[in-house]
Amino acid sequence: MGNSQKCDLCAKPATVHLTQIVNNQIHKLDLCExxxxxxxVTDPNGFSLADxxxxxxxxxxKAGELLVCENCGFTQKDFKKTGRLGCPECYVYFAPLIxxxxxxxxxxDTHMGKVPEGAIERKVFHERIHHLEESLQASIKAExxxxxARLRDELLEVREAMAAKSISL
Amino acid sequence: xxxxxxxxxxxxxxGELSRKDTIVLTTRIRFARNLAxxxxxGWAKAxxxxxxxxxxxxxxxxxxxxxxxLSAEVDDLxxxxxxxxxxxHLISRELMEMKGGAGFVISKDQSNVVMINEEDHLRxxxxxxxxxxxxxxxxxxVLDSKVxxxxxxxxxxxxxxxxxxxxxxxxxxxxxxMMHLPALVMSNQMEKVIRAVNQLGxxxxxxxxxxxxxxxxxxxxxxxxxxxxxxxxxxxxLTSVLNTIIEQEFNARETLLETEPTKLxxxxxxxxxxxxxxxxxxxxxxxxxxxLVRLGVDMGMISEEIRxxxxxxxxxxxxxxxxxxxxxxxxxxxxxxFRAAYLRSRFENLTKPEFxxxx
Numbered sequence: 001m002g003n004s005q006k007c008d009l010c011a012k013p014a015t016v017h018l019t020q021i022v023n024n025q026i027h028k029l030d031l032c033e034x035x036x037x038x039x040x041v042t043d044p045n046g047f048s049l050a051d052x053x054x055x056x057x058x059x060x061x062k063a064g065e066l067l068v069c070e071n072c073g074f075t076q077k078d079f080k081k082t083g084r085l086g087c088p089e090c091y092v093y094f095a096p097l098i099x100x101x102x103x104x105x106x107x108x109d110t111h112m113g114k115v116p117e118g119a120i121e122r123k124v125f126h127e128r129i130h131h132l133e134e135s136l137q138a139s140i141k142a143e144x145x146x147x148x149a150r151l152r153d154e155l156l157e158v159r160e161a162m163a164a165k166s167i168s169l
Numbered sequence: 170x171x172x173x174x175x176x177x178x179x180x181x182x183x184g185e186l187s188r189k190d191t192i193v194l195t196t197r198i199r200f201a202r203n204l205a206x207x208x209x210x211g212w213a214k215a216x217x218x219x220x221x222x223x224x225x226x227x228x229x230x231x232x233x234x235x236x237x238x239l240s241a242e243v244d245d246l247x248x249x250x251x252x253x254x255x256x257x258h259l260i261s262r263e264l265m266e267m268k269g270g271a272g273f274v275i276s277k278d279q280s281n282v283v284m285i286n287e288e289d290h291l292r293x294x295x296x297x298x299x300x301x302x303x304x305x306x307x308x309x310x311v312l313d314s315k316v317x318x319x320x321x322x323x324x325x326x327x328x329x330x331x332x333x334x335x336x337x338x339x340x341x342x343x344x345x346x347m348m349h350l351p352a353l354v355m356s357n358q359m360e361k362v363i364r365a366v367n368q369l370g371x372x373x374x375x376x377x378x379x380x381x382x383x384x385x386x387x388x389x390x391x392x393x394x395x396x397x398x399x400x401x402x403x404x405x406x407l408t409s410v411l412n413t414i415i416e417q418e419f420n421a422r423e424t425l426l427e428t429e430p431t432k433l434x435x436x437x438x439x440x441x442x443x444x445x446x447x448x449x450x451x452x453x454x455x456x457x458x459x460x461l462v463r464l465g466v467d468m469g470m471i472s473e474e475i476r477x478x479x480x481x482x483x484x485x486x487x488x489x490x491x492x493x494x495x496x497x498x499x500x501x502x503x504x505x506x507f508r509a510a511y512l513r514s515r516f517e518n519l520t521k522p523e524f525x526x527x528x
Contacts, residue, residue, distance in 0.1 A: 024403075025325045035266045038520070072208045072212060074208075074212055078212070082211065083334060084209065084212075084288070084333040085209060085212075085333055085334075085335070086208055086209060086212035086333045087206075087208040087209055087212065088203055088205060088206070088207075088209075088267075088325075088331040089208065090321030091325065091328060091331055092368055099336050100236055101335075102335070102338070102396060104333060105336060105394070105396075106338070106339065106394040106395060106396035106397045107394045107396065107397035108396060108397020108398070109368065109396065109397060110327060110328075110397060111325070111326070111327060111328055111329030111330075111339045111340075111396060111397075111398045111401070112338060112339070112394075112397060112399045113329060113340035113398070113400045114310070114313075114322070114399075115323045115326075116324050116330075117314075117317075118314065118317040118318040122318075122321070130315065148334060
């Protein structure tokens with residue numbers, strides 16, 4: 001997730017990927033070659049990602065205030081307008097804005113309630129299967145057939161355990 | 170009409186009642202849940218919402234709770250159907266306003282509802298008549314755990330269930346009770362109650378949520394905060410507040426009966442007479458009169474037998490329901506005439522209220 005392949009300014013394939021830290025906030029930008037050259041990104045002197053973001057989002061906000069979700073493109077301006085976020089990942093990118101107000105909004109700032117056990121269990125199984133499949137392919141490629149047989153049996157066992165718990169991927 | 174089966178079925182307010190159940194009309198808990206790696210409905214494009222809808226629908230329709238339930242997309246409903254579902258508190262206004270990809274599943278008994286692509290991807294609710302937080306909590310918890318087996322929720326160990334609005338973070342839970350508080354309203358104590366419970370992190374709203382008025386002296390009382398406490402703690406806090414309000418309402422009724430019986434009898438008697446004899450009546454006026462008649466039933470002045478029909482009338486006299494009962498053949502400005510006629514027929518053969526002054 002989040003590996004945006006398009007230029008943030010013109011939506012052409014991005015080849016220049018930038019990360020800058022301004023006022024302890026991480027700003028990321030993906031640009032195509034043309035836009036990067038036009039904006040003087042390759043010039044190390046005086047280029048500021050925040051300035052560029054301000055211009056590209058046509059915002060009058062102060063540069064230091066601007067946060068953008070790298071996953072869904074939701075901006076701080078959108079948040080101000082709607083009071084809602086764009087996607088679950090926004091909570092990572094908007095943390096500097098949200099975390100300080102959680103305590104005033106709620107009884108605390110840490111979750112004390114239900115945990116989705118099924119989802120976590122599924123994630124564990126998913127990763128286990130992914131890992132086993134990769135190892136299996138690798139052992140076949142390397143002609144380590146004894147390992148491959150063992151891995152195949154393990155995979156089968158994991159799948160059976162999942163079926164028993166009626167977990168599907 | 171897509172929603173026809175619902176209208177023929179048992180309504181949300183009915184069933185056996187304990188003393189507290191006469192004041193708490195319904196208990197409701199809703200969970201807000203979102204799918205990982207999908208933009209929230211408000212920010213998503215219509216095709217992204219449709220993707221979420223088709224990812225969620227099979228899982229929800231497959232739940233045993235939803236067997237023989239009703240499922241539809243909002244775009245397929247008429248305006249009247251939308252209004253009726255809102256009036257029954259089955260579906261929110263916000264869902265109805267979503268363009269493209271908004272849908273819902275309602276269980277056969279209407280106690281379980283899952284809305285898809287409302288403010289969050291999933292808004293699940295369990296609603297039961299009376300004061301039953303434990304039962305409702307168990308039911309919603311089972312529903313949620315089943316759904317969670319099939320769908321990947323957006324969850325952070327620190328912030329809990331991630332929701333479109335930070336005010337729902339954490340448990341994503343809103344627990345609420347619909348309360349009928351006519352004596353607190355009549356004795357001008359409601360404002361005081363609202364101020365007191367607000368300080369405890371509990372919100373008080375009118376019948377239709379934020380910004381709606383409290384016609385019929387019906388209030389929705391719910392938790393305001395969702396993060397930093399477990400579901401059980403929130404319910405415990407809310408329940409203790411509700412119990413206090415229930416006692417205050419009973420006290421207010423006793424006080425009215427002792428100090429101003431004439432005023433109380435006059436109000437209830439007039440309400441009964443108006444419902445029995447009107448020829449033009451708005452839904453808001455109807456709600457207020459029905460509320461007083463219901464109070465009369467609670468206080469033993471009017472026969473207990475009519476309780477269920479009064480509760481049914483609270484639902485049936487709302488604008489969308491009246492339009493439906495009139496076979497959609499009347500103009501909106503004729504609703505007040507139709508409603509009055511409908512009420513006259515319902516109140517025609519009822520025994521008059523009986524008022525007894527305490528010595």
